[in-house]
Every structure is written in C-alpha cells, then in structure tokens.
Amino acid sequence: MSPWWRLLIYLVGAPLLGGLLAGIDRKLSARMQARIGPPLLQPFYDVAKLLSKERMVVRRSQSFYIVFFFLFTVFTGALFFCGSDLLMVFFALTLSGIFFVLGAYKASSPYSFIGASRELIQMMAYEPAVLLTAVGLYMVTHTFSVHVIAAQPTMPVLLLPGVFAALMYAMEIKFRKSPFDLATSHHAHQELVRGITTEFSGPVLALIEVAHWYENVMLLGWIFLFFSVHWAVGLACTAAAFFLLLVVDNVCARVKWQFALRSAWQITLIFGCGNILVLWLLEVFGILNLNP
Amino acid sequence: MPFVCGLALLFTGSNRLRRPLAGLGAAGVIAGALALACPGLPGSVAQLPVSPEAVHRGMLAVEVAISLYLLVVSVRARLPLVGALVLAQAALLLPLELGGAHPAAEVSRYLVLDQLSALLALIIGVIGGLVCLYAIDYMQEFHVTHHPEMRDGRRAFFAILFVFLGAMFGLVFSNVLTWIYFFWEITTLCSFWLIGYKGTEESQRNARRALVMNLTGGLAFAGAIFALAHGGGPLELDRLVAAKPALALLPVALLAFAGLTKSAQLPFSSWLLGAMVAPTPVSALLHSSTMVNAGVYLILRVAPVLQGTAAGLLVALVGGLTFLLTSLAAITASDAKKVLAYSTIANLGLIVLCGGIGTHEAVWAGVLLIVFHAIAKGLLFLCVGVVEHKLHSRNIDDMTGLVLKMPRVSVMLQIGMAGMFLAPFGMLISKYAVLRAVLDSMPLLAVVIVFGSAATLFFWIKWMGVLLVVTQPHANVEKEIGVCKWSALYALSALTFGTCMLFPLLSAHLVEPYVKAQYHLAQFTALGEGNLILMVIMLGLVSLFPLSFLNYGRNVKVADPYLGGANARSGVQFTGSLGDDRDMSMQNYYLSSMLPESKMMSAGVILAGLLLAALLLKVVVP
Numbered sequence: 001m002s003p004w005w006r007l008l009i010y011l012v013g014a015p016l017l018g019g020l021l022a023g024i025d026r027k028l029s030a031r032m033q034a035r036i037g038p039p040l041l042q043p044f045y046d047v048a049k050l051l052s053k054e055r056m057v058v059r060r061s062q063s064f065y066i067v068f069f070f071l072f073t074v075f076t077g078a079l080f081f082c083g084s085d086l087l088m089v090f091f092a093l094t095l096s097g098i099f100f101v102l103g104a105y106k107a108s109s110p111y112s113f114i115g116a117s118r119e120l121i122q123m124m125a126y127e128p129a130v131l132l133t134a135v136g137l138y139m140v141t142h143t144f145s146v147h148v149i150a151a152q153p154t155m156p157v158l159l160l161p162g163v164f165a166a167l168m169y170a171m172e173i174k175f176r177k178s179p180f181d182l183a184t185s186h187h188a189h190q191e192l193v194r195g196i197t198t199e200f201s202g203p204v205l206a207l208i209e210v211a212h213w214y215e216n217v218m219l220l221g222w223i224f225l226f227f228s229v230h231w232a233v234g235l236a237c238t239a240a241a242f243f244l245l246l247v248v249d250n251v252c253a254r255v256k257w258q259f260a261l262r263s264a265w266q267i268t269l270i271f272g273c274g275n276i277l278v279l280w281l282l283e284v285f286g287i288l289n290l291n292p
Numbered sequence: 293m294p295f296v297c298g299l300a301l302l303f304t305g306s307n308r309l310r311r312p313l314a315g316l317g318a319a320g321v322i323a324g325a326l327a328l329a330c331p332g333l334p335g336s337v338a339q340l341p342v343s344p345e346a347v348h349r350g351m352l353a354v355e356v357a358i359s360l361y362l363l364v365v366s367v368r369a370r371l372p373l374v375g376a377l378v379l380a381q382a383a384l385l386l387p388l389e390l391g392g393a394h395p396a397a398e399v400s401r402y403l404v405l406d407q408l409s410a411l412l413a414l415i416i417g418v419i420g421g422l423v424c425l426y427a428i429d430y431m432q433e434f435h436v437t438h439h440p441e442m443r444d445g446r447r448a449f450f451a452i453l454f455v456f457l458g459a460m461f462g463l464v465f466s467n468v469l470t471w472i473y474f475f476w477e478i479t480t481l482c483s484f485w486l487i488g489y490k491g492t493e494e495s496q497r498n499a500r501r502a503l504v505m506n507l508t509g510g511l512a513f514a515g516a517i518f519a520l521a522h523g524g525g526p527l528e529l530d531r532l533v534a535a536k537p538a539l540a541l542l543p544v545a546l547l548a549f550a551g552l553t554k555s556a557q558l559p560f561s562s563w564l565l566g567a568m569v570a571p572t573p574v575s576a577l578l579h580s581s582t583m584v585n586a587g588v589y590l591i592l593r594v595a596p597v598l599q600g601t602a603a604g605l606l607v608a609l610v611g612g613l614t615f616l617l618t619s620l621a622a623i624t625a626s627d628a629k630k631v632l633a634y635s636t637i638a639n640l641g642l643i644v645l646c647g648g649i650g651t652h653e654a655v656w657a658g659v660l661l662i663v664f665h666a667i668a669k670g671l672l673f674l675c676v677g678v679v680e681h682k683l684h685s686r687n688i689d690d691m692t693g694l695v696l697k698m699p700r701v702s703v704m705l706q707i708g709m710a711g712m713f714l715a716p717f718g719m720l721i722s723k724y725a726v727l728r729a730v731l732d733s734m735p736l737l738a739v740v741i742v743f744g745s746a747a748t749l750f751f752w753i754k755w756m757g758v759l760l761v762v763t764q765p766h767a768n769v770e771k772e773i774g775v776c777k778w779s780a781l782y783a784l785s786a787l788t789f790g791t792c793m794l795f796p797l798l799s800a801h802l803v804e805p806y807v808k809a810q811y812h813l814a815q816f817t818a819l820g821e822g823n824l825i826l827m828v829i830m831l832g833l834v835s836l837f838p839l840s841f842l843n844y845g846r847n848v849k850v851a852d853p854y855l856g857g858a859n860a861r862s863g864v865q866f867t868g869s870l871g872d873d874r875d876m877s878m879q880n881y882y883l884s885s886m887l888p889e890s891k892m893m894s895a896g897v898i899l900a901g902l903l904l905a906a907l908l909l910k911v912v913v914p
Contacts, residue, residue, distance in 0.1 A: 054849060055847055055848045055849065056848070056849045056850075056851050057848045057849070057850060057851070058850070058851060058852065058853045059762060060844055060845040060848060060850065061840075061841065061844060063848070064837070064840035064841065064843075067840060068833075068834075068837055068840070071833060072833070075829075075830075075833065079826065084822065084826065085820075085822070085823055085826070087724055087727065087728075088724075088823060088826050091715040091720055091724070092715060092830065094715060094749065095714060095715040095716075095830070095834075098714070098749075098753055101753055101757065102753070102756060102757060102760060104757075105756075105757030105758070105760045105761055106760040106761070106762075107853065108760075108761045108762050108763050108853060109853030109854055109855070110853070110855065110856075110876050110877075110878050111853075111854060111856070112853075113757075113761065113878040114878070116757055117754065117757075117880060117881050120749075120750055120753055120754055120757075120881075121750070121881060121883075123746070123749060123750070123753075124746045124747065124749065124750040125746075127742075127745065127746040127749065128742045128743050128746050131741075131742045131745065131746075132738075132739075132742050135727070135731060135735070135738045135742065138731055139731065139735055193854060193856070198853075198854055199853055199854065258886060261883075261886070262886070265743070268742075268743075269739075269743075273736075273739045276735060276736065276738070276739070277736060279735075280735055280736055
C-alpha cells in the first residue's frame with residue numbers, strides 16, 4: 001500500500017476507531033463496575049453536542065493553542081502511519097503535547113494552571129520510557145523507520161520485554177488512565193475540577209476530544225510495533241494491551257504526582273534500561289548477534 | 293586578531309564618546325567575522341603580517357606580565373592556590389619557551405582557517421558583537437538608574453569585552469598550541485575581571501573561584517604542551533590530531549581536561565553558576581559566544597584522537613553526567629539566570645559527550661549544538677537582562693503577565709526557548725543526531741539523554757507557560773528600552789529563526805565539509821533527506837501559529853475563570869468559604885524535595901571528580 005493511501009485511511013479512520021475505542025472503554029468500564037453504561041457511540045454524540053455549543057473562553061488566544069495541539073497530534077499520527085522516522089514521531093508528539101499544556105497555561109485560571117503543571121510532570125514521567133522504546137527498537141532493528149520495524153521477521157518484544165513493560169507503564173500515564181489521571185480525568189471525582197481542560201468548552205473541547213482519539217490510535221500503533229510479526233497477531237496483542245490498560249484503570253485509585261513520577265522513572269530505569277544493558281552485554285560477549 | 297589592537301582604542305573614551313565608539317566596534321567585529329568567514333573557506337594557511345618570531349616574543353612578554361599580575365592578586369587576596377597554580381604553569385612552560393629548543397622553530401602552520409574556526413569566528417563575532425552593542429544601553433541603565441552607588445568602571449569594562457572577543461578570535465584561528473594557550477589564559481583573566489566587575493564581596497568571591505578553576509585547566513593545558521615538547525610530539529593542533537594515538541593520547545587527554553574546566557563541566561560547574569553575579573551582558577558573553585565555547589571547541593578539535601579510547605569514554609561520561617544532573621537541577625531553580633546557567637552547562641555536557649564519543653556523526657552533532665545553543669542562549673540572556681531591569685526581579689514566577697508588560701520581549705523569550713528545545717528548531721536536530729551517534733557507539737549512554745531530555749522539557753515549558761499567564765491588566769513598560777538593546781534582540785531572534793531555516797545550507801557548506809576533511813570521508817550526509825523535509829514541514833506549521841492571532845477575539849464570549857467559589861472581582865478574587873474575598877495565586881512546581889539541588893550537585897562533583905581522576909590515571913600510567 002502506498003503511503004498516501006495509508007495517510008488517507010489514517011486521517012479518516014483514526015477518529016472513527018478512536019471514538020469507537022472510547023465507547024468500548026466506557027462500556028467495558030461500566031460492566032466492570034456492574035453498570036450498563038452508555039451506548040457504544042456515546043463519544044460521538046458527546047462530540048456532536050459539544051460542537052453545537054457556544055464558544056466561551058477566559059483568554060482570547062487560548063483556543064489557538066488547542067487548534068495547533070490538534071494539528072500536530074494529527075501530524076504525529078500521519079508520520080507514524082506513513083512509516084516515517086520513529087524519533088521524528090516522538091519529537092512531533094512532544095510538540096503537540098506542549099501546545100496542549102501552553103493552551104492551559106494561557107487560560108490563566110488556577111485549576112487549568114495546576115492541571116497544566118501536572119500534565120508537564122506526567123510528560124516528564126512518561127517521556128523517558130517512550131524515547132527508550134525508540135532506542136530499544138533501534139538497537140534491535142538498526143533503524144528508526146517505522147516502515148522497516150513493522151516489517152521485521154521476528155517480534156521485537158522477544159528481545160525487548162523490559163522496554164515493553166516500561167512502555168506499558170508509560171501508556172497508562174499517556175492514556176490518562178486511573179492511577180495517573182492527575183492532570184485531567186473523565187471521572188467526576190477530580191479534585192482539580194477538570195484540571196487542564198477546566199477552561200475549555202464547546203467546540204474547542206470537542207477538538208481536544210478528537211485529538212485524543214487520534215493520539216490513542218497512534219499510541220496503540222507503538223504497542224503494535226512490538227508484535228508486528230503478523231498483522232493478526234499484532235492486532236490481537238494490541239487489543240489485549242488495551243484491555244489491560246482498562247483493567248488497571250478500574251482497579252487502581254489515583255496516586256500522588258510524586259509517586260507517579262518516581263515510579264515511572266524507576267520502572268523505566270530498571271526494566272527499560274536494564275533491558276538495554278542486557279542486550280548490550282549479550283552483544284559484547286558475542287552471545288547474541290544483533291547485526292543484520 | 294587584528295581586532296585586539298583596533299579595539300584597545302576604547303581605553304580612551306569619555307562616557308559620551310563611548311557610545312558611538314563601542315557601537316562602531318561592535319559593528320566592526322560583526323563585519324570582520326562575516327568577511328573572514330565567507331571568502332576564507334579554502335582552509336589555506338593565512339599569511340601573518342609580522343614574523344612569527346616577533347609574535348611569539350610579544351606573547352611571551354604578555355604572558356609573563358599576566359603571571360606577575362596574578363601573583364600580585366594571589367598575594368593581595370591571600371589566595372595561595374592561585375599563586376601555586378601560576379607558578380606551576382610557569383615552571384612547566386618558561387624553560388621551554390626561553391630554552392634553545394624553540395618550539396616555534398619547526399612549526400609549519402601557525403594559523404588554522406578551516407570551516408570549524410570560521411564557524412566559531414562567526415559565532416564570536418556576530419553574537420559577541422551584538423552582546424557588546426546591547427551592553428552599551430545596558431550598562432548605561434545599570435549605572436545611572438539601578439546602581440548609582442557603584443563605581444563606574446565602564447571604560448575598562450568595554451575594553452575588556454573587546455579584548456575578550458579578540459582573544460577568542462585568536463584562540464580559534466591559532467594552530468600552535470603555545471598560541472592557543474596564550475589566548476586561553478587571556479580569556480581566563482578577562483572573565484576574572486568581568487565576573488568581579490560589581491566589586492561586591494559576592495562577586496569578588498565568585499570571580500576568584502572562576503579564576504582558580506580556569507587556572508587549573510590552564511595548568512592541564514601547560515602540562516599538555518610540556519608533555520608534547522618532551523615527548524617529541526608536534527606542537528601544532530592539526531598535526532597532533534593526525535598523529536598516532538599512542539603519542540597523542542596523553543596531551544589530548546590533558547587538553548580535554550582543560551576544555552572541561554573552561555566549559556564548566558561537573559566538578560568545575562560552580563564557577564559558571566557563580567558568574568551570574570556579573571552584569572547580564574557578561575553572562576551572555578560567557579555563556580553563548582565566548583568562554584565556554586573555547587572549551588568545547590578544543591574538545592571537538594581533538595575528538596578524532598579520543599574516538600574509541602578509554603579516555604574518550606571517560607570524557608563522554610563526564611559530559612553525560614553533567615547533562616543529566618544539571619538538567620535536573622534546572623527544574624529546581626526559580627531564578628531565571630540560574631535556569632539559563634544550568635541549561636548552558638547541560639548543553640555543553642551534551643557537546644562534551646559528542647567530543648568524547650568522537651565519531652564523525654558525533655562531531656557533526658556537537659558542532660551544530662554549539663551554533664544553535666550560542667544563538668538561542670545569547671538571546672535568552674539578553675531578554676532576561678531587560679526583564680530584570682524593568683521588573684526588578686529575576687524570579688520566574690514574577691514573570692506572569694509579561695505578555696502585556698513587554699509583549700515584544702516576551703515573544704523573543706519564547707523564540708529563544710523554542711530554539712533551545714522544541715521540535716522543528718535547531719537544537720532538536722542536533723539532539724536527534726547525538727542520540728543516533730550515541731546509539732551507534734555506546735548505547736548505554738542513551739540512558740542519560742533519555743532522562744535528561746525529559747527534564748529539559750519540563751523546566752523550559754513551565755517557564756514558557758508562566759510567560760503566557762495573564763490575570764489582570766498591566767501597563768506596557770517596553771517603551772523605555774533603548775535602540776541598541778532592541779537591535780541586538782531583534783537580530784538574535786531573527787538569527788534563531790534563520791539558522792533553523794538555513795540549517796541544511798549551514799550543514800552542507802560548513803559542518804559536513806569539516807567533518808569529511810577531519811575523518812577523511814568521501815561521503816557524509818548526516819540527516820536523511822526525508823527527515824529534512826519533515827523538519828521543514830514542521831517549521832512551516834509552527835510558523836503558521838502567529839497567523840491564528842488574525843482571528844483574535846472573534847466569535848467568542850469572554851468569561852471569568854472558574855475559581856471554585858463565587859468570583860468577587862474580575863478573575864482574580866473569589867469569595868471564600870468564610871464569606872471573605874480572597875486573592876487567587878498560582879505557582880509552579882519546582883520538585884525541590886524530590887530533587888535536592890545541593891545534594892545532587894555535590895554527588896555530581898564527587899562522581900565527576902572520580903571520573904576525571906580515572907582519566908588522568910589512565911593516561912599518565914598507561
């Protein structure tokens with residue numbers, strides 16, 4: 001398939017899939033809590049309703065940042081699904097996250113300010129693991145190209161179990177799931193009101209929602225890369241990983257940011273870097289030959 | 293070098309005369325650097341106007357004078373350490389320079405004029421020149437408005453600034469080690485004077501600390517020359533780099549040690565942090581265009597020798613450790629200048645890491661890091677200088693509402709910060725290359741970059757965020773900023789943006805040819821074409837951002853922020869649970885309990901000290 005077709009499929013398909021995943025998320029979470037839950041398509045109804053609302057802001061320029069957050073999130077995913085360079089994808093992902101945080105700072109309200117600060121702490125917590133994923137994949141495959149990594153004959157996860165574990169921990173943070181929904185949360189028990197999104201409403205909030213759908217699909221793509229030996233295996237493992245994220249979301253209570261940061265770095269250091277160390281040692285002592 | 297004499301003119305100059313004269317001097321330096329760098333690329337040996345013998349004798353005389361002066365300083369300030377260091381250097385070098393075996397006799401190339409020195413000269417000339425321009429306005433305001441009680445030493449101040457720049461030019465264009473050493477010592481002396489400019493107890497103390505640490509580096513440099521002269525090695529930089537590693541490793545390791553001190557790497561970082569006490573133009577000069585670049589320049593020059601050696605690994609480890617620890621320390625700092633200082637040291641650590649790895653990819657990345665860092669950091673320091681004078685505070689949390697108080701300066705600050713770490717801008721291109729170079733040679737060091745980058749992100753964005761916050765109306769105080777300051781600020785902002793746009797040209801015409809020549813490579817392209825296109829697309833997208841302000845305030849209803857209680861007065865007060873009106877306030881996270889700055893730093897000093905001890909042991913006892 002040419003990259004252009006993939007780009008088109010991504011641009012149209014990712015929000016549909018992302019919205020659907022959000023619906024599945026709510027349905028499954030409800031079932032885990034012995035509730036019936038909303039219809040599967042509820043996220044789409046929500047966004048449609050938000051789009052029809054009035055535009056209210058605290059600072060006149062705050063929405064601009066969100067528009068660029070959206071643009072760069074879509075751009076990041078486009079890079080990824082066109083098979084571009086994994087490091088570039090990572091940098092673009094960071095950039096989109098920064099626009100989101102800056103928008104919340106711009107809103108100049110205490111709740112969005114502290115939400116933005118916490119989002120930053122979360123970024124600092126998960127970034128090492130995500131970057132280490134790129135590093136680990138490079139060590140195993142000698143390339144950053146998503147296209148080449150996805151076409152590997154063996155599953156990278158076999159050589160990178162520690163890095164994968166660190167990435168899953170980071171994903172729990174990145175998906176804003178429960179032990180780490182510090183900056184904002186879908187649930188109504190947030191001490192920071194809605195944290196980073198407190199001052200965003202109506203169409204802009206809808207945009208944030210859709211950006212998250214795009215982002216989630218792309219993040220699941222990162223997980224897919226670890227199992228990319230066959231598309232069916234990859235999809236099944238990615239779905240399992242997604243389910244695991246939901247389970248953790250439902251069985252954990254929110255932790256403090258100190259714990260979030262410290263534990264994320266420790267896990268990245270022990271599992272992620274430990275994995276890299278072992279790989280390096282194996283190669284140095286000639287037990288494992290990573291060269292193509 | 294020709295500038296030194298021309299600018300010594302400034303010794304004579306009344307207050308009124310200084311303005312045009314210093315302005316002219318700055319313009320001259322910039323023009324000179326441009327003229328030197330553009331046509332002088334072929335890398336040929338430039339002609340000296342006078343015989344090398346005469347130059348050599350002149351340098352010797354000045355060196356002796358400097359040593360005597362420093363001895364006097366050490367006696368007056370009761371600093372036996374300074375005296376000891378000066379005497380040790382003299383003991384190593386004097387017999388050599390006075391003795392019959394004159395090292396300069398067998399030298400074939402006195403000057404080096406390749407792409408790297410041209411690039412460095414551009415940085416020194418353009419950024420240094422702009423800083424001097426800015427200093428004209430700054431020092432006026434500094435003395436007249438803010439510190440009327442202080443002795444006005446501006447005559448000497450400007451003279452030293454220009455001598456400093458001249459010495460830096462000399463340093464990057466010299467090929468003979470004894471000459472480089474001469475300019476090296478001059479920069480040490482200039483920084484000592486400039487840091488102590490205010491004359492307060494604190495500034496004197498910090499100046500002395502800078503002096504001691506840089507003299508330690510000078511001693512290592514002298515040791516390198518001594519070892520070369522007695523080991524029969526070449527005293528020229530280019531021949532040293534081309535020599536066999538067995539012969540060159542000891543002096544090169546000593547030179548790298550000297551570079552580490554100048555670039556304020558970890559056991560020696562405190563001098564650059566202490567240098568904050570100096571007036572802001574001095575900090576800008578030290579951090580961006582002069583002093584610290586001398587160290588990394590030398591390390592990158594000798595990088596081919598370090599490649600793949602244990603000494604190189606140790607140097608890389610020192611750099612990596614410094615990058616990680618100072619990035620973390622920057623999170624805990626609330627003083628804007630301190631954040632900038634930590635970030636400088638961190639970036640230099642990254643460059644040192646590149647030099648220690650020493651592969652061609654790493655050197656390419658290191659050179660680009662120097663360029664991008666110098667421009668953005670210069671801009672940031674100058675902006676902070678303006679803000680400090682207007683707000684009377686350097687605390688980052690006091691900078692809320694800066695968008696209204698100083699709209700243009702706050703935008704420039706944002707540009708500078710974006711240049712320091714954001715994706716489509718230059719720094720990130722270099723970080724990409726660093727990561728790649730590290731992975732191809734020492735994958736474990738990637739750990740340092742992975743964690744350090746996350747910390748970098750955090751401290752920059754939280755500062756950027758504070759700049760955006762607006763809680764109440766403020767008057768614009770930007771109008772009082774002088775024209776010299778504005779021109780420097782505008783020029784540096786344009787440069788930050790321009791170098792990102794022109795980065796492929798810069799790389800193709802200056803950096804890649806240098807790397808190719810050093811490593812005898814036939815073909816080298818550092819960044820794939822696809823990634824370059826991506827960078828351009830991203831840069832284009834980001835440049836669209838200001839356009840969104842065309843839509844400013846249209847079709848929106850403005851409301852007060854949610855404060856968790858009834859809003860009492862527009863957006864800044866709310867009715868609390870006891871019925872009283874309370875102010876809202878916002879403050880950033882500094883994570884100081886999680887990352888105790890002093891503990892981290894002392895641990896870093898000990899660790900890096902051990903690494904350096906290992907480095908010296910390794911090369912002295914092979």
